[in-house]
Each structure stands twice: as structure tokens, then as C-alpha cells.
Amino acid sequence: MTALLGMTILSLPPGNISLLWLPSGIGLIMFMRTGLLAIPFVFIASLAANLPQMDAAMLNHGAYHAVVAAFIDTLSSAFTAFLVQRFLPQGLRKSWDVAVFVLFACIVPMGMTSLLLCVNLWWGGYIGLEQGMDYFQALFLADSLGVLLVYPLYLSLQNLSWKALSWPKSILLVQLCALLAVVVAFLWLPGVIYLIFPLLTFIALRGCPYHLGIALMLSVITSLMMASMGLGPFALAEQNAGIVLLMSFVFCIALVSLAVMLHQQELNDANRIQAFWREKAIHDDLTGLYNRVHFMRRLEEERQRCERTGIQYVVALMDLDWFKKINDQHGHIVGDRVLAGVAALLQKQLRQIDVLARIGGEEFALLMPGISIEQAGQALERLRSTLELQGISVNGTTHNITVSIGAMQADGTPVEILLQKVDRLLYHAKHQGRNRVEMYLAGQ
Numbered sequence: 271m272t273a274l275l276g277m278t279i280l281s282l283p284p285g286n287i288s289l290l291w292l293p294s295g296i297g298l299i300m301f302m303r304t305g306l307l308a309i310p311f312v313f314i315a316s317l318a319a320n321l322p323q324m325d326a327a328m329l330n331h332g333a334y335h336a337v338v339a340a341f342i343d344t345l346s347s348a349f350t351a352f353l354v355q356r357f358l359p360q361g362l363r364k365s366w367d368v369a370v371f372v373l374f375a376c377i378v379p380m381g382m383t384s385l386l387l388c389v390n391l392w393w394g395g396y397i398g399l400e401q402g403m404d405y406f407q408a409l410f411l412a413d414s415l416g417v418l419l420v421y422p423l424y425l426s427l428q429n430l431s432w433k434a435l436s437w438p439k440s441i442l443l444v445q446l447c448a449l450l451a452v453v454v455a456f457l458w459l460p461g462v463i464y465l466i467f468p469l470l471t472f473i474a475l476r477g478c479p480y481h482l483g484i485a486l487m488l489s490v491i492t493s494l495m496m497a498s499m500g501l502g503p504f505a506l507a508e509q510n511a512g513i514v515l516l517m518s519f520v521f522c523i524a525l526v527s528l529a530v531m532l533h534q535q536e537l538n539d540a541n542r543i544q545a546f547w548r549e550k551a552i553h554d555d556l557t558g559l560y561n562r563v564h565f566m567r568r569l570e571e572e573r574q575r576c577e578r579t580g581i582q583y584v585v586a587l588m589d590l591d592w593f594k595k596i597n598d599q600h601g602h603i604v605g606d607r608v609l610a611g612v613a614a615l616l617q618k619q620l621r622q623i624d625v626l627a628r629i630g631g632e633e634f635a636l637l638m639p640g641i642s643i644e645q646a647g648q649a650l651e652r653l654r655s656t657l658e659l660q661g662i663s664v665n666g667t668t669h670n671i672t673v674s675i676g677a678m679q680a681d682g683t684p685v686e687i688l689l690q691k692v693d694r695l696l697y698h699a700k701h702q703g704r705n706r707v708e709m710y711l712a713g714q
């Protein structure tokens with residue numbers, strides 16, 4: 271069907287040169303998906319498309335040359351699939367892949383195919399030797415365009431996500447503008463054709479591969495269809511030169527927007543990975559709380575803020591009591607779950623601006639900005655008693671666990687000295703029998 275489309279609506283009379291040969295891309299995908307099973311299907315499809323044309327035009331042995339053309343098409347698809355699988359086993363991922371793709375999916379196999387098809391046409395008496403170069407250029411560009419439009423669209427359909435299906439209004443609008451720009455350029459204002467570059471670049475930067483694939487397919491087919499009616503900026507007196515110009519133009523549009531999209535995807539991936547590791551670097555894996563590094567940084571920030579503004583804050587250190595027993599009796603896995611459960615319970619009780627971190631095995635640190643020691647004392651006592659009363663449930667078993675807490679109101683005291691003081695309070699809480707909150711005011 272796409273071959274017929276190429277030979278009818280998308281072809282230039284009287285030479286019947288197809289401006290876009292989508293079967294080259296479809297054949298490639300058939301071989302990539304089904305291997306040698308694709309041979310009869312590609313062969314028959316090509317024969318069905320070529321036979322009526324050649325039978326009508328060939329001086330002699332039309333059917334014979336149609337069979338040769340079908341054989342060349344089949345060989346071309348199989349060879350392209352081999353090269354793509356060999357040199358781009360992961361598909362198109364990086365912007366550099368577009369260069370590899372152009373070389374191994376367009377230039378090498380399509381150059382070879384176009385040469386063989388031209389020889390076949392010349393041999394059948396369909397074209398003269400002097401027309402060889404024109405036909406070679408047209409066949410090469412039409413086949414390459416087919417691969418360049420179909421393969422990326424196929425890849426995007428494979429990884430189609432809900433995001434692509436949602437089709438943002440801005441993307442839809444730009445897709446319609448691109449189509450409109452083609453129509454206006456071909457009917458009235460030739461210069462408008464250059465608008466297609468920024469419009470497709472916008473889609474490449476903001477949309478999914480699927481959005482770009484559809485936009486490209488629509489604008490390329492529309493422009494080639496209108497060119498085949500003799501319209502548009504590329505309708506030159508020298509018809510073949512005009513054809514080659516137009517096909518080169520749409521080839522470049524497809525190529526550049528595809529490279530821009532892949533580059534943008536690379537940037538997005540890099541940003542996502544960077545954000546992931548940035549978060550990981552300040553979090554504790556087991557509990558999801560902040561880790562010591564982040565806690566110390568926030569503590570120093572708060573100390574400096576206190577020096578500037580005089581707003582005091584409270585620092586607490588918390589250590590689970592007899593936690594070793596849980597590990598010894600139930601194993602480390604249960605111990606881990608209890609730790610995670612404690613972290614979740616503590617976090618739930620705190621304000622959003624409080625910074626809770628796991629700074630050691632079963633030791634937690636808490637920074638409570640803009641709060642008095644009396645208010646903090648109440649909050650910490652609530653934490654302690656909630657943990658004591660609720661315990662932590664793991665696999666249906668509730669583990670009784672308590673926590674000892676040391677806390678003090680802080681001012682501009684260096685953080686290391688501050689933590690030493692709070693640690694002494696925690697030590698005191700342990701020695702006083704555990705499961706209690708010990709605190710004093712700054713300067714005490």
C-alpha cells in the first residue's frame with residue numbers, strides 16, 4: 271500500500287519518480303522483527319507494486335525486471351536490517367546515533383540499492399544512461415527518507431508511554447502550525463517553508479519521539495504530495511533539480527529534528543540521573559531519612575542563621591534502647607524493619623521544617639528550627655511516649671522499643687561542641703535508666 275502511495279500520489283509524472291519510498295523503512299522493520307520470515311512478504315509486496323508500473327512502461331520483459339526489482343528491494347531491506355542490528359543494537363539513543371544511522375541505514379544500503387535499481391531500469395530500457403544520475407539521486411533520497419521517517423517512529427511506538435498518548439495542547443498546536451506552514455508555503459508564500467525548522471525543533475525539545483514522528487510524517491507527506499502537483503517553492507524549471515532540492519530539504523529537516531530530540535533526551539536523562547544521585551547522597555538507604563552529611567550541613571546553616579537573626583533552635587540526639595536484643599532475638603532483617611518503622615513513626619510526629627536524620631546504626635539526630643526548649647521538650651516527650659506505647663509492628667508482631675533522648679537549645683555555639691554537649695545529655699539519659707528525655711538550656 272505504501273509502495274502504491276509512493277508511485278501514485280507521491281510521484282512525479284512523467285518519469286513516475288517516487289518522492290517518498292516508505293516500504294524501505296517498513297521492509298527494514300519486517301526483517302528486524304521476523305528475520306528471514308519477512309522474505310516472501312517483502313518480495314511479494316514489492317512485486318505487486320512494481321509489476322503494473324514496469325509492465326506498462328518497459329520496452330521488453332517488464333515482468334522479468336519487476337521480479338529483479340522485487341529481489342533488489344528484498345535484499346536491500348535484509349541488508350539494512352543487518353547493518354542496523356549490527357551497528358545500532360540499542361536503537362537510537364544518543365544524538366551521535368543519528369550519524370551512524372544515516373551511514374548504515376541510508377547511505378550504504380540505499381546507495382547500493384539505488385545503484386542496482388538504476389542498472390535494472392537501464393537494462394530494461396526504461397531509462398537512458400544520461401538519466402542515470404537523476405534517477406539514482408531520486409531513488410536514493412526517496413528510499414533514505416522512507417527509512418528515516420519510519421524507523422524512529424517505529425521505535426517510539428515500541429516505547430509508547432501514557433505521556434505520549436496524553437498529547438499536550440502546546441504540542442498539538444505546534445504540529446498543526448507545522449502542517450499549516452507547509453500548506454501556506456506551497457500555495458502562497460514560499461518563504462514560510464523555513465518556519466518548519468523552528469516548529470519541529472520545538473516539538474523535538476518539548477515532546478516525545480512519537481509526537482515528532484507524527485509531525486514529521488505529516489509535514490513531509492503533505493509537502494511531497496503538493497510538490498508532485500507541481501506546486502511550491504521547489505517547483506523549478508529544471509524539474510529533476512527541483513525534486514532533488516525538495517527531497518534533500520525534507521531529509522535535512524527529518525535528520526536535524528531527530529538529532530535535536532535525541533540530544534534533548536540525553537540531557538533529560540542526565541538531569542534525571544544527576545537528581546537521583548544528588549538525593550541519594552543525602553539520604554539514608556534503610557530509613558529514607560537524611561544522613562549525617564546532610565544533617566551536619568543543615569545544622570551549620572541553622573547555626574549561622576541563629577548568629578545573624580538571633581532565632582534559636584533545638585538539637586536532639588536519640589538512641590534506641592537495647593536494640594541489640596532485637597537483632598539477637600529476631601535477626602538483622604527484622605532489626606532493619608524496626609529501624610525503618612521507628613524512623614517513619616518519628617517523622618510522622620514532626621513538623622515539616624524539622625530535620626530528622628539517621629546518623630549512626632540506631633542513632634537519630636533532630637534539628638528543630640525556631641522553637642524554644644520548652645516546646646521542643648513537649649514534642650520530644652510525645653515522641654518518646656508514642657514509641658513506648660505503640661511499639662513497632664513487623665510482620666504482624668509488635669516489638670516493644672524505647673528511645674533515650676538528649677536535647678538542648680542552641681545558639682551560635684560551633685556545631686561540634688554543641689553535638690558533644692547533646693551527646694553527654696544522651697549518655698546521661700542512658701545512665702539514668704533509658705527511655706527518657708534529658709535536656710538543658712544553652713550556656714548551662
Ligand SMILES: Nc1nc2c(ncn2[C@@H]2O[C@H](COP(=O)(O)OP(=O)(O)OP(=O)(O)O)[C@@H](O)[C@H]2O)c(=O)[nH]1
Pocket residue numbers: 556589590591592593594595597601602603604605606609630631632700704
Ligand atoms: N538491624 C540493624 N542493626 C543495626 C544497624 N546498625 C547497628 N545495628 C545494631 O544496633 C546494635 C547497637 O547495639 P549497642 O550499641 O550495644 O546498643 P543497644 O543494644 O541499643 O543498647 P543501648 O544503646 O546501650 O541502649 C548492634 O547490635 C548493631 O549491630 C542496622 O543498620 N541494622
